[in-house]
Amino acid sequence: MSNRKAKILDQDGCQVRVVHLDHVKQAKEDAIPENELNRLALMFKVLGDPTRLKIVMSLLNREMCGCDLAAFVGLSESAVSHQLRRLKDLALIKQRREGQILYNALNDAHVSNLLEIGLEHIRE
Amino acid sequence: MSNRKAKILDQDGCQVRVVHLDHVKQAKEDAIPENELNRLALMFKVLGDPTRLKIVMSLLNREMCGCDLAAFVGLSESAVSHQLRRLKDLALIKQRREGQILYNALNDAHVSNLLEIGLEHIRE
DNA sequence: TTAATATATGAACATATGTTCATACACTAA
DNA sequence: TTAGTGTATGAACATATGTTCATATATTAA
Numbered sequence: 001m002s003n004r005k006a007k008i009l010d011q012d013g014c015q016v017r018v019v020h021l022d023h024v025k026q027a028k029e030d031a032i033p034e035n036e037l038n039r040l041a042l043m044f045k046v047l048g049d050p051t052r053l054k055i056v057m058s059l060l061n062r063e064m065c066g067c068d069l070a071a072f073v074g075l076s077e078s079a080v081s082h083q084l085r086r087l088k089d090l091a092l093i094k095q096r097r098e099g100q101i102l103y104n105a106l107n108d109a110h111v112s113n114l115l116e117i118g119l120e121h122i123r124e
Numbered sequence: 125m126s127n128r129k130a131k132i133l134d135q136d137g138c139q140v141r142v143v144h145l146d147h148v149k150q151a152k153e154d155a156i157p158e159n160e161l162n163r164l165a166l167m168f169k170v171l172g173d174p175t176r177l178k179i180v181m182s183l184l185n186r187e188m189c190g191c192d193l194a195a196f197v198g199l200s201e202s203a204v205s206h207q208l209r210r211l212k213d214l215a216l217i218k219q220r221r222e223g224q225i226l227y228n229a230l231n232d233a234h235v236s237n238l239l240e241i242g243l244e245h246i247r248e
Numbered sequence: 249t250t251a252a253t254a255t256a257t258g259a260a261c262a263t264a265t266g267t268t269c270a271t272a273c274a275c276t277a278a
Numbered sequence: 279t280t281a282g283t284g285t286a287t288g289a290a291c292a293t294a295t296g297t298t299c300a301t302a303t304a305t306t307a308a
Contacts, residue, residue, distance in 0.1 A: 202298075278280085
């Protein structure tokens, strides 16, 4: 492991100081593709809003229609609908229609795992 | 399970339509405390920025100092420092000083688990 | 002490975000 | 078809957010 200070050129041609050239190089090699990174960040960001998180948490144990969710989180049905769309776009929830009513549920086990691990982390 | 439409009063005294009174009631009983919800949302939000997520992902396999991280993500050391503080505030990373250099690492297994499960989700 | 390096921080700016409002669509019952 | 209900969506607004810049602090070497 090098502790020598080095100057390298970044992708824009600017000089950048680096302490551990090898670390930076390896990190770049390991990095996931940019579209995956952005999609992963977007998924976390969608979970990172209290309203949406409260909706998702409530779906851990039951299905809920938009109407119920609006009453539960204390917002308009319109606001809830906007949020549900974002959750659906990232496959965090799935929807099933029964007549006029659209039931929302968690999409798969990944989502509940994320919630559980996240809760463990903030509780320790 | 009731399918009868009902009108109830929310905590602000406004009339709210509810399809499944029992679902809403149970969801309210199950709900985690508001401060936990907000903290959990904040944790996801902090992971939900591409810059911070790229930093955290790079720490999966090695320690990195702020200097290296700035070169890796292609931003100023100041910008990186701001982001590292947010990550540290939520105990997502920990820091260890060695002389002038502050090494950053993931705080615990929860963080790497969250990243792995998140990646699985977006890749399926 | 002085200079150099690594990191931290407050203020300011431009951009992004969530809710509201008005309106439109989808499904059902009469 | 008509009316009623559940959901969706675009625009607009106020707020929140991330980066930049200037500056400050901390550690080490000379």
